[in-house]
Amino acid sequence: xxxxxxxxxxxxxxxxxxxxxxxxxxxxxxxxxxxxxxxxxxxxxxxxxxxxxxxxxxxxxxxxxxxxxxxxxxxxxxxxxxxxxxxxxxxxxxxxxxxxxxxxxxxxxxxxxxxxxxxxxxxxxxxxxxxxxxxxxxxxxxxxxxxxxxxxxxxxxxxxxxxxxxxxxxxxxxxxxxxxxxxxxxxxxxxxxxxxxxxxxxxxxxxxxxxxxxxxxxxxxx
Numbered sequence: 092x093x094x095x096x097x098x099x100x101x102x103x104x105x106x107x108x109x110x111x112x113x114x115x116x117x118x119x120x121x122x123x124x125x126x127x128x129x130x131x132x133x134x135x136x137x138x139x140x141x142x143x144x145x146x147x148x149x150x151x152x153x154x155x156x157x158x159x160x161x162x163x164x165x166x167x168x169x170x171x172x173x174x175x176x177x178x179x180x181x182x183x184x185x186x187x188x189x190x191x192x193x194x195x196x197x198x199x200x201x202x203x204x205x206x207x208x209x210x211x212x213x214x215x216x217x218x219x220x221x222x223x224x225x226x227x228x229x230x231x232x233x234x235x236x237x238x239x240x241x242x243x244x245x246x247x248x249x250x251x252x253x254x255x256x257x258x259x260x261x262x263x264x265x266x267x268x269x270x271x272x273x274x275x276x277x278x279x280x281x282x283x284x285x286x287x288x289x290x291x292x293x294x295x296x297x298x299x300x301x302x303x304x305x306x307x308x309x310x311x312x313x
Contacts, residue, residue, distance in 0.1 A: 099162030140249025195260030202264025
């Protein structure tokens with residue numbers, strides 16, 4: 092199990108349980124945010140309206156952390172993903188008065204986590220990670236297009252599911268992957284300036300590093 096996996100899973104489970112017990116205080120309420128209760132842009136993603144909803148989302152988050160770990164990076168992503176996704180949803184869906192649930196963040200974490208594995212690993216693991224990330228995006232797009240769930244059918248979600256939130260989250264995760272690739276290429280360019288190589292050697296280093304982070308510096312990109 093990756094280091095920190097259980098810690099991240101426990102933190103999500105605890106925070107989501109507490110927030111779900113006090114929905115009137117923590118749910119993402121448009122009117123409340125307009126009146127200055129901006130903490131709801133973060134806490135709204137932790138609120139769940141039913142036991143099924145809570146178990147489903149927390150279970151998915153636990154699987155993510157147990158498989159990939161990286162709780163510190165996930166927390167950093169949550170810190171800006173949560174309000175960004177909240178703002179996008181409130182702006183794009185003027186009829187949306189209240190939003191809650193972790194699913195948009197889960198889709199972002201899934202795509203970003205898959206991208207990280209794709210860049211870091213080699214061979215089959217890299218290919219599987221790419222397929223998982225692209226599959227997550229395709230799932231979210233299909234759910235948004237058809238307005239029907241692919242994984243949670245039959246569960247009591249406590250209200251209508253906003254499938255567009257899944258797609259917004261998946262796209263946010265794709266932005267994180269693009270930023271990671273750009274940072275890797277920048278690191279490679281800086282390394283080249285310090286230690287110039289011919290085109291063939293540069294190509295070999297790029298392929299070997301699976302994403303461009305030069306050897307010896309990859310561990311510092313966490």
